[in-house]
Amino acid sequence: MKNVLVTGAGGYIGSILVPKLLEKNYTVTVIDRFFFGVDKLQPHNNLTIIHEDCRRLKEEHFIDVDAVIDLVAISNDPSGELFKEVTYEVNFAARVNTAMLAKKMGVERYILPSSCSIYGFQDKDTIVDEYAETNPLTVYAKANEEAENGVLPLAEDNFTVTVMRQATVYGYSPRMRFDLAVNGMTYGAWENGIIPLMRDGSQWRPMVHVEDTTDVMCLLLEADAHMVNGEIFNVGSKRNNYQLGSLAEEIAAALPIDVKIEWYGEPDHRSYRVNFEKIENALNWEANYTAADGALQIYQKLEAGTLEKTEQTITLNWYKELIKWQNIMKQVGMYGGILEIQKNDQLSIAHRSRGVFF
Template structure:
């Protein structure tokens, strides 16, 4: 029974975590939500089953894992630009801290550990790749994910179920919104500028996965038969949500055009993106009986409605790298200005 089981979620206040935590609580789990809360703790609402712990995962201790049954290790420096700028932190958090979390959870008697990784570890591929295909990580973010996968899977045993999810590119609305993800960014640009921004040259392929769908998978993995998921890697996404980005751009532009009542053209930018891959999702569909519920157009429409109602807006906080850089800037300013424990009030 989920009512007496505890799920520890790292990165709980992030884009995926702020969707997953309420879903787990709704299913009767108790949740230990661990995060630095770079983007604020207000994304998680008080609940009798929720314990919020403000901590950096690089400094977790055995006590954090007391009475924990399951771990969903979402914490990450979460995109390629941030990984490139904060390379050391990306290796520390995306690799070392997640391996340490998996080890501490196992030592404390947790039953399961789930690592949400990324399909980006496939890099550039000419063929459709499955979970047994060679990987080709092109960025620090992808390389750190791959190393974390390798090291946590070694911990799997009869009494400790370890599962890796290689997620497609996530999209859709979240309380901790991100507009630096492909579909989300396209939607906002088309809505706000009446032009859809699309990175050249549009021929690259990318699988997409709605944030509600990926959190559904995480919930399924908590209760799936150990024989099906222990020591396994699953590509998380769907064939129907695998898009040539030029075609995807046209779909989003059409959806926004219909919403606005005016034509929205595509505006190309940047150098050609060499990350292109198509993945097979047969394993997750056959093993777990999971199917994607959300399409790109539905995710786009969801965001448009939030923007139109004023519930959602684009701020520095919704662009991950911009927000990290802003915090670093103000940290330096405050350190250089603070005296006697304050700025003006001391």
């Protein structure tokens, strides 16, 4: 696995993964719309950046590619509920199409980062493994499950397909997100000493640090194909299975300030505990980070002034902002610009006659 193609590479996970791949001497091609800016990835001799929509990929994008890590997604439940059709197009249809194109063009390995959210709601005494019945409750979760069902049947001896069901990700990233549980709690604690927590705190949720899940992606590139082909792996750890109330308490205890918990909203009906023994046993992998580690990491960056909360760090808010400005541009744009416009021949002739040249 020398040449790796990463879709959605400018996002929260991709901006951690790509530098890690480059450090491991992979040649990396990234494909993204870069809604959050291309500046999240630093230039590198072995990095090729392609601005393209994942719904418009062609065979030529997969020439000489050895492996695909298909990160692209409309991320989080609120975005999925607001942009339902787009979420199915991107998170399901486009990723299945990417896998099909990759297989057709001779790519050897395809990795689909999916989500543990497809377990949805489970009995409080149940700990689900990869063979448990799923129960997706949101558009985001349902689209992930359909993507899994679309790519896994493509697995053959010469085309290794692996699905990662990631726990809820947390930790610092250049494309920071404060709309994730641990990250949002940490910001609230840092900003005003309050952790906002959705009622009633008893719901279970698995967590995984962004460094840990990207380590797994690197591991899957090199793992024995017979161990991972056609397989689903839950990615996280037993230690990172949290009840949200206990999670808030752990974050509060990890920070060097006084923090209190403030409840809000209606009870969250998503609740699931996840078993991670399969990946630990099959690939001899263990998570390195806890929520306390991630919270302290973010807190220190906020304190140092190297991290701030902006419109971009709340995914749904930024999508809405982009759409707002797209509508404004449609209204005021004319002749290929706003203040500066494309010049026509008559205007150029008129100005030349007055000694003004374009």
